[in-house]
Amino acid sequence: MRPSNPWLNVLLWIILSFATLFPIYWLFVISVKPAVDLFTTPDVILRSFYWKNYIDVLHDETLRRYMMNSLIISTGNAVLCTVLAFMACYALSRFDLAGKENIFFWTITNRMAPAAVFLLPFFLLYTKVFVIGDFKLYDTRIGLILLYCTFNLPFAIWTLRPTIDGIPKELDEAATVDGCSTWQTIREVVWPLARPGVAVTFILIWVFAWNEFLLAATLTSFNARTLTTGLSEYVTTTGTQWGKMAAISIFTLIPALIIFSMVQRSIVAGLTFGAVKE
Amino acid sequence: MRSNKVGWWLLAPTLAILGIFGILPFIYVLYLAFHQWNPFGANPEQVFNGANNFRRLVFDKEFLLAIWVTLKFGVFAVASEIVIGYFLAQLFMREFPGKGFFRTIHTLPLIVAPIVVGSIWRLMTTPSVGIIPFYANELFGIDINIGRDAGTAFLFTVIMDIWHWTPLVTLTLLAALLSLPKDPFEQAQIDGASRSQIFWHITLPMIRPAILATVFIRLMDALRTVDEVWMLTGGGPGAATRYLGLHIWKVVFPKTDYGYGAAISVIVLYLTLVMCWMLYVGLVAPRNKGN
Numbered sequence: 001m002r003p004s005n006p007w008l009n010v011l012l013w014i015i016l017s018f019a020t021l022f023p024i025y026w027l028f029v030i031s032v033k034p035a036v037d038l039f040t041t042p043d044v045i046l047r048s049f050y051w052k053n054y055i056d057v058l059h060d061e062t063l064r065r066y067m068m069n070s071l072i073i074s075t076g077n078a079v080l081c082t083v084l085a086f087m088a089c090y091a092l093s094r095f096d097l098a099g100k101e102n103i104f105f106w107t108i109t110n111r112m113a114p115a116a117v118f119l120l121p122f123f124l125l126y127t128k129v130f131v132i133g134d135f136k137l138y139d140t141r142i143g144l145i146l147l148y149c150t151f152n153l154p155f156a157i158w159t160l161r162p163t164i165d166g167i168p169k170e171l172d173e174a175a176t177v178d179g180c181s182t183w184q185t186i187r188e189v190v191w192p193l194a195r196p197g198v199a200v201t202f203i204l205i206w207v208f209a210w211n212e213f214l215l216a217a218t219l220t221s222f223n224a225r226t227l228t229t230g231l232s233e234y235v236t237t238t239g240t241q242w243g244k245m246a247a248i249s250i251f252t253l254i255p256a257l258i259i260f261s262m263v264q265r266s267i268v269a270g271l272t273f274g275a276v277k278e
Numbered sequence: 279m280r281s282n283k284v285g286w287w288l289l290a291p292t293l294a295i296l297g298i299f300g301i302l303p304f305i306y307v308l309y310l311a312f313h314q315w316n317p318f319g320a321n322p323e324q325v326f327n328g329a330n331n332f333r334r335l336v337f338d339k340e341f342l343l344a345i346w347v348t349l350k351f352g353v354f355a356v357a358s359e360i361v362i363g364y365f366l367a368q369l370f371m372r373e374f375p376g377k378g379f380f381r382t383i384h385t386l387p388l389i390v391a392p393i394v395v396g397s398i399w400r401l402m403t404t405p406s407v408g409i410i411p412f413y414a415n416e417l418f419g420i421d422i423n424i425g426r427d428a429g430t431a432f433l434f435t436v437i438m439d440i441w442h443w444t445p446l447v448t449l450t451l452l453a454a455l456l457s458l459p460k461d462p463f464e465q466a467q468i469d470g471a472s473r474s475q476i477f478w479h480i481t482l483p484m485i486r487p488a489i490l491a492t493v494f495i496r497l498m499d500a501l502r503t504v505d506e507v508w509m510l511t512g513g514g515p516g517a518a519t520r521y522l523g524l525h526i527w528k529v530v531f532p533k534t535d536y537g538y539g540a541a542i543s544v545i546v547l548y549l550t551l552v553m554c555w556m557l558y559v560g561l562v563a564p565r566n567k568g569n
Contacts, residue, residue, distance in 0.1 A: 095285025116523035211391035
């Protein structure tokens with residue numbers, strides 16, 4: 001079953017890497033071709049680059065707003081989830097709270113529900129129930145930021161808990177003896193030590209929020225639309241603009257790719273629920 | 279120890295947010311499921327109607343079809359991913375030049391947004407734009423049209439899922455394989471066991487918990503797939519790839535029949551949770567205890 005020659009292995013992986021990379025490469029190919037060339041014989045090798053699709057996307061007022069919304073929503077959600085999860089994990093790790101393991105488990109279960117199940121209740125809550133005067137959460141950025149907490153906050157608590165548990169309690173106790181308040185202990189002792197773990201959690205949640213589509217598509221209509229929903233708009237309308245769709249896909253892909261290249265190993269650990277550590 | 283009051287205060291915002299955005303929608307959807315409510319229907323008022331919504335659901339052919347295709351999709355996708363992922367994990371068990379590099383490339387699809395995965399595969403498979411139908415026709419004379427042929431559309435949703443998620447399986451199984459002790463394998467080799475004997479009698483039983491845990495994680499995700507499939511096939515042709523999430527989003531939701539939609543949501547949630555619970559209690563938990 002296993003090839004004994006290491007070079008056979010290399011050959012196999014070259015083929016497999018090709019299978020992994022080719023679809024992404026093809027996306028790029030389509031994005032730099034003028035529309036008239038799309039329906040001729042598919043050319044795998046690029047001879048010329050046609051950047052108009054990208055320029056169009058960048059000049060498109062609507063898409064620029066979508067990009068801005070995506071940036072604000074994912075950053076806002078990542079900040080909120082990381083801070084809240086940090087506080088919650090600190091509480092769960094350092095205090096003797098009644099039933100805290102049950103609370104921990106309960107927060108995790110929030111993540112298990114399929115997003116599609118929450119479409120209807122969230123839509124109705126956002127349009128009809130959570131209404132103060134003229135203000136509705138529907139189609140607002142803050143609405144999406146809060147909504148994503150349902151799925152990302154449990155994840156943050158889950159990934160941050162080992163980090164906080166791993167910081168020796170003696171350090172806080174020493175700080176308390178030296179007269180630090182809880183707030184000072186957190187700021188001066190725990191936070192600096194937890195920073196690497198916090199950074200990874202932040203980045204993963206940022207990517208999750210950036211990539212989310214279904215809830216954003218249902219709970220926004222105009223003001224708070226994100227880039228992923230913008231992408232879907234290019235397919236459902238009659239006469240898909242393939243080049244532009246590919247260019248928007250590339251724009252959606254780039255931030256995740258940059259992040260991936262920076263913290264590849266931690267992303268793998270996060271996505272495999274801590275099964276892979278290196 | 280400091281007073282627990284501070285601890286509760288630190289925990290309070292998390293509990294408040296998860297209460298409002300996690301529990302409340304759940305209670306709300308449960309409440310609506312027992313009501314007849316269509317704001318744009320003949321009677322726009324909310325009326326309690328007992329279990330009528332659920333009774334209707336049992337005879338809803340579209341819904342039953344959605345359950346069926348979703349299960350089919352989940353089983354095909356996850357089974358293929360486990361087999362391919364195991365094979366690839368075994369390949370990674372050996373030393374070879376450029377291993378880290380190939381691993382990085384292999385991991386790449388995991389961070390691609392599902393909606394982008396959908397658009398990538400749409401560009402690959404749409405007739406006259408995509409490269410797959412072109413070469414399938416050119417080289418083998420096969421006509422591939424995912425917009426017309428239900429079987430092909432289903433097949434490509436599975437292939438897309440394999441492309442996207444096999445890396446996850448590879449990495450979790452690789453982690454499991456790396457954590458195995460060496461002795462039983464060496465002993466078996468000394469005793470002259472064949473490769474297939476080693477696989478069936480030593481490797482498989484030992485990594486079984488890891489395989490089941492991976493199946494559990496992947497199946498839960500596969501059953502809630504929406505974005506990619508929406509981009510690739512739009513649920514079509516007909517309803518061939520209209521999986522449960524898509525069904526709720528594109529068929530149930532726009533009808534504004536909120537009571538009935540809530541009932542479907544509740545059932546889908548119930549099915550997902552029960553299935554996960556059965557998988558976990560029946561398969562994963564006892565094995566973990568045994569080890």
